[in-house]
Amino acid sequence: xxxxxxxxxxxxxxxxxxxxxxxxxxxxxxxxxxxxxxxxxxxxxxxxxxxxxxxxxxxxxxxxxxxxxxxxxxxxxxxxxxxxxxxxxxxxxxxxxxxxxxxxxxxxxxxxxxxxxxxxxxxxxxxxxxxxxxxxxxxxxxxxxxxxxxxxxxxxxxxxxxxxxxxxxxxxxxxxxxxxxxxxxxxxxxxxxxxxxxxxxxxxxxxxxxxxxxxxxxxxxxxxxxxxxxxxxxxxxxxxxxxxxxxxxxxxxxxxxxxxxxxxxxxxxxxxxxxxxxxxxxxxxxxxxxxxxxxxxxxxxxxxxxxxxxxxxxx
Numbered sequence: 001x002x003x004x005x006x007x008x009x010x011x012x013x014x015x016x017x018x019x020x021x022x023x024x025x026x027x028x029x030x031x032x033x034x035x036x037x038x039x040x041x042x043x044x045x046x047x048x049x050x051x052x053x054x055x056x057x058x059x060x061x062x063x064x065x066x067x068x069x070x071x072x073x074x075x076x077x078x079x080x081x082x083x084x085x086x087x088x089x090x091x092x093x094x095x096x097x098x099x100x101x102x103x104x105x106x107x108x109x110x111x112x113x114x115x116x117x118x119x120x121x122x123x124x125x126x127x128x129x130x131x132x133x134x135x136x137x138x139x140x141x142x143x144x145x146x147x148x149x150x151x152x153x154x155x156x157x158x159x160x161x162x163x164x165x166x167x168x169x170x171x172x173x174x175x176x177x178x179x180x181x182x183x184x185x186x187x188x189x190x191x192x193x194x195x196x197x198x199x200x201x202x203x204x205x206x207x208x209x210x211x212x213x214x215x216x217x218x219x220x221x222x223x224x225x226x227x228x229x230x231x232x233x234x235x236x237x238x239x240x241x242x243x244x245x246x247x248x249x250x251x252x253x254x255x256x257x258x259x260x261x262x263x264x265x266x267x268x269x270x271x272x273x274x275x276x277x278x279x280x281x282x283x284x285x286x287x288x289x290x291x292x293x294x295x296x297x298x299x300x301x302x303x304x305x306x307x308x309x310x311x312x313x314x315x
Contacts, residue, residue, distance in 0.1 A: 060094025
């Protein structure tokens, strides 16, 4: 890679950063991240970034607000050190579920986050499987929206699952479920649900035949696990077999990991877009997005089409 490439890690996922750097044949950049007694964040780049293309890797998972401010301070420090560009690799884009107003006097926090990143000095954002793809339009800088769908498809195909049916937990995931179904040459079904409150859902209808099939539930993220468990139990009531659960981002708030050790969940497949602070149970499979992010970084630096990373799914 070019001599002007510098890759730095925030606090959120240093293992992923090391894997990306290894694939690119570069050393992770040296940066000091610390906190004052008051909790204020301090950043010091311990090597020159003048006229360099700086890449900062930071997923906005737990604790999201702490990590977001840390990222902003890292961007500011890089800009003030005369970095040529400051590119943000944000595998998980936090606040993405607040991408529109669903009630009066609510914020559109995903747009606010985009505005703040741009104002702080970000030149580009690279992210994976946004909760709402339209969030790309919140930015006036380039956004490379990657997907882990091909990664999931290859893994699931290798499992030789008998009589699979791809299940979208709601209408919003229908397009993703259809793409996965195409990749696995399988039928798909859609769950209709209502949300009485945040992190709560009730399944009301299932569109599609699931009886006697092995469901593969596809989501962009798993937070508390409540929705997934409701979907699994709803499918079981309708005669489905034990399910596979697939999601790009494993947030796993509260007791989500315990919930997902459900007797009717055969396996939970996620990626390493978010670092897991605990050892995951045996029925969890983690796929790495490091190769994809390394290739995307190489294309950004040397030229090339990001679309070449994926099969033709309208990404």
